[in-house]
Each structure stands twice: as structure tokens, then as C-alpha cells.
Amino acid sequence: MLGLGAVGVAVGAPLQDRVSRTLAGLQSADPTGLSGLVPGAGGFRYYSVTSTRPAVHPDDYRLEVGGLVKTPTTFSFADLSALPQTSLVRDFQCVTGWRVPDVRWSGVLLRDLLAVVGAAPRGSALRLTSLDGTYAESLTLEQATRDDVMVATRLDDAPISRDHGGPARLLVAPMYGYKSLKWLGGLEVVDRVIPGYWEELGYDVDAWVGRSNGRDDEPV
Numbered sequence: 545m546l547g548l549g550a551v552g553v554a555v556g557a558p559l560q561d562r563v564s565r566t567l568a569g570l571q572s573a574d575p576t577g578l579s580g581l582v583p584g585a586g587g588f589r590y591y592s593v594t595s596t597r598p599a600v601h602p603d604d605y606r607l608e609v610g611g612l613v614k615t616p617t618t619f620s621f622a623d624l625s626a627l628p629q630t631s632l633v634r635d636f637q638c639v640t641g642w643r644v645p646d647v648r649w650s651g652v653l654l655r656d657l658l659a660v661v662g663a664a665p666r667g668s669a670l671r672l673t674s675l676d677g678t679y680a681e682s683l684t685l686e687q688a689t690r691d692d693v694m695v696a697t698r699l700d701d702a703p704i705s706r707d708h709g710g711p712a713r714l715l716v717a718p719m720y721g722y723k724s725l726k727w728l729g730g731l732e733v734v735d736r737v738i739p740g741y742w743e744e745l746g747y748d749v750d751a752w753v754g755r756s757n758g759r760d761d762e763p764v
């Protein structure tokens with residue numbers, strides 16, 4: 545209770561509601577509540593493992609899709625916008641405990657993107673890479689073709705900001721935030737799962753919220 549009061553004073557009235565909901569959401573994930581006490585704008589933190597963040601204008605954005613596909617294809621931002629668009633509202637949760645409730649994402653389901661390029665029969669997984677040159681992620685094809693996994697181009701009804709990984713990032717809604725790679729630049733269909741950046745450092749490759757990384761206390 546002390547913690548909630550302190551945050552209320554620190555951030556003032558306008559942010560109070562969003563911050564309180566974030567803290568309330570954190571209670572089951574983070575019994576200490578400590579990780580909720582330094583909220584970023586709207587409850588998000590900005591994370592980057594690199595010291596520079598790519599600055600890419602939508603006109604210059606390119607997503608290279610290749611590997612075990614029938615038609616290797618480079619997608620511009622306009623190409624992505626011309627594909628079927630999907631929106632969904634989900635909580636966004638980092639494995640370290642912070643959570644942003646009810647975030648609205650829009651973009652292209654990976655399922656719809658893969659339908660354009662055609663995954664070859666030998667393909668069983670995706671290798672995803674970032675324009676930051678360092679971060680990488682993985683998904684099985686089964687995970688990638690779920691209806692809550694997308695190349696997101698909008699966040700809360702606005703273009704995705706540079707800090708949040710714009711012009712386009714991954715959103716893997718049912719998994720912890722580290723699967724949702726920012727500044728998406730490359731997507732390769734491969735024949736086996738290649739662990740991503742944090743997975744090389746010991747985090748679970750299958751990062752289901754509440755069912756991975758030793759956290760089984762969360763509703764899925």
C-alpha cells in the first residue's frame with residue numbers, strides 16, 4: 545500500500561490510472577511489487593541490448609524474407625500495409641515482471657506473410673533478426689502461424705515509435721516480451737529452432753507467459 549501511494553504522488557493524476565492498473569497487474573507476477581515502482585510512459589520500459597537504436601523512416605524500411613521459402617521476398621512498409629491487417633488487444637509482459645495491460649497492436653499476422661512467400665516443406669522454424677544488428681529471435685512454424693503472432697506496425701492506434709521498435713516489430717502475444725523482437729529486418733524459414741539472444745543466455749526458447757522461465761503462477 546505504501547508503494548502505491550508513493551507512485552501516486554510521484555506521477556500525479558493523469559498517469560495514476562494506467563500506473564495503478566499496471567501495478568495491480570503485476571501483483572501475481574511479482575509479489576514484491578518492486579519492479580512496478582519505476583514505471584515508464586504508459587507502463588512500458590524501453591529495452592535495447594544495443595547502445596544505438598535503429599532510426600528507419602517507413603519509406604526506407606525493408607523486411608527481407610527468405611530461407612526455405614518458395615518466393616524470397618523483400619517487403620517495404622507499403623507492401624506490409626497492403627497485406628490483410630489484424631488488430632488485437634493483449635497484456636504485454638516482460639519476464640522481469642512489468643506488465644502493460646490491454647495494449648492494442650495492429651499489423652500483419654506472420655501467418656498471412658508466410659502465405660505470400662510459401663514456406664517449403666522442410667521449413668519448421670523461423671529465425672528473426674533485428675536491424676540493430678545484434679538481437680535475434682526464434683519461433684517454431686506452429687507458433688508463428690498462431691492468430692496472436694504478428695509483424696506489428698501500430699501500437700495503441702499510432703505508428704510504432706523508434707523506441708518501441710518501429711517501423712515494424714514482432715508481437716508474440718502469448719509469450720514474454722523478449723520474443724517480441726524490435727526493429728524487425730529479417731525473417732528466414734529454417735529447418736530447426738535457432739535460440740535467440742536471451743535464449744543463448746539461458747531464458748526459455750518457448751516463452752509462454754506463466755508457463756516458462758520457472759514462473760507458473762500466472763493465468764495464461
Ligand SMILES: Nc1nc2c(c(=O)[nH]1)N[C@H]1C(S)=C(S)[C@@H](COP(=O)(O)O)O[C@H]1N2
Nearest residue numbers: 589590591592593638679708721722724726
Ligand atoms: N531488438 C530488440 N528487441 C527487443 C529487445 C531488445 O533489447 N532488442 N528487448 C526485448 C524485451 S526483453 C522486451 S520486454 C521487449 C520490450 O519492448 P519495449 O522496449 O517496446 O517496451 O522488447 C523485446 N524486443
Ligand SMILES: [Mo]
Nearest residue numbers: 638639721722
Ligand atoms: Mo523483457
